[in-house]
Amino acid sequence: MAVWSLCALDALATTVLYQDVPALARQADAIVRGTVVRQQSRWTGDHRRIVTDVSVRVEDVWKDTHPEDPREVVLIRQPGGVVGDIGQRVDGFPSFHEGEAVLLFLERRPDGSFVVSGAAQGKYRIERSADGKEELAIPDAHVADARVVDPSTHAPVQVTQKPRTLTELRMEVARALADVTDPPPSSMLPTIPGKARGSP
Numbered sequence: 001m002a003v004w005s006l007c008a009l010d011a012l013a014t015t016v017l018y019q020d021v022p023a024l025a026r027q028a029d030a031i032v033r034g035t036v037v038r039q040q041s042r043w044t045g046d047h048r049r050i051v052t053d054v055s056v057r058v059e060d061v062w063k064d065t066h067p068e069d070p071r072e073v074v075l076i077r078q079p080g081g082v083v084g085d086i087g088q089r090v091d092g093f094p095s096f097h098e099g100e101a102v103l104l105f106l107e108r109r110p111d112g113s114f115v116v117s118g119a120a121q122g123k124y125r126i127e128r129s130a131d132g133k134e135e136l137a138i139p140d141a142h143v144a145d146a147r148v149v150d151p152s153t154h155a156p157v158q159v160t161q162k163p164r165t166l167t168e169l170r171m172e173v174a175r176a177l178a179d180v181t182d183p184p185p186s187s188m189l190p191t192i193p194g195k196a197r198g199s200p
Contacts, residue, residue, distance in 0.1 A: 041081030052081035092146025
């Protein structure tokens with residue numbers, strides 16, 4: 001995590017397990033398409049960390065493991081943010097901006113909020129192709145800021161995500177959900193490799 005005010009400190013690299021689209025689809029509690037409508041950063045209760053709450057208006061649901069609790073807006077809690085002249089950054093997590101169209105793979109927290117599954121691996125920006133005929137899913141570039149490792153060997157993995165059409169991505173998700181097996185291990189590893197931790 002990097003903290004900055006009048007001077008900047010070096011960031012600690014986040015370590016995450018590599019997850020392809022099928023793994024993300026199986027891991028996620030919800031997969032939604034929507035639009036970012038609000039962001040608000042705040043201090044945690046102990047005033048040691050900054051978190052950012054991102055509100056996303058849901059426009060389409062690809063997966064929902066809690067259909068009894070439908071949401072028009074989902075709240076995503078992210079580590080880091082800026083409060084006044086103090087900022088904290090956790091490498092490898094996605095960025096958001098208001099009005100952005102997104103496709104998100106989400107994991108539900110006990111308090112009903114969500115985190116993005118696989119850190120930046122679980123967020124795609126949606127844009128129109130140059131000719132306007134297709135909607136494209138653009139991977140979040142911040143995955144390059146993290147140390148991504150193989151789930152089995154923990155050896156470093158070079159992630160090469162490329163844009164694809166939203167239709168292609170949806171078909172890949174549908175195939176993965178049609179052949180659901182045991183969920184993969186938690187997508188987050190510690191910033192200090194070798195010690196377990198839960199979701200941020």
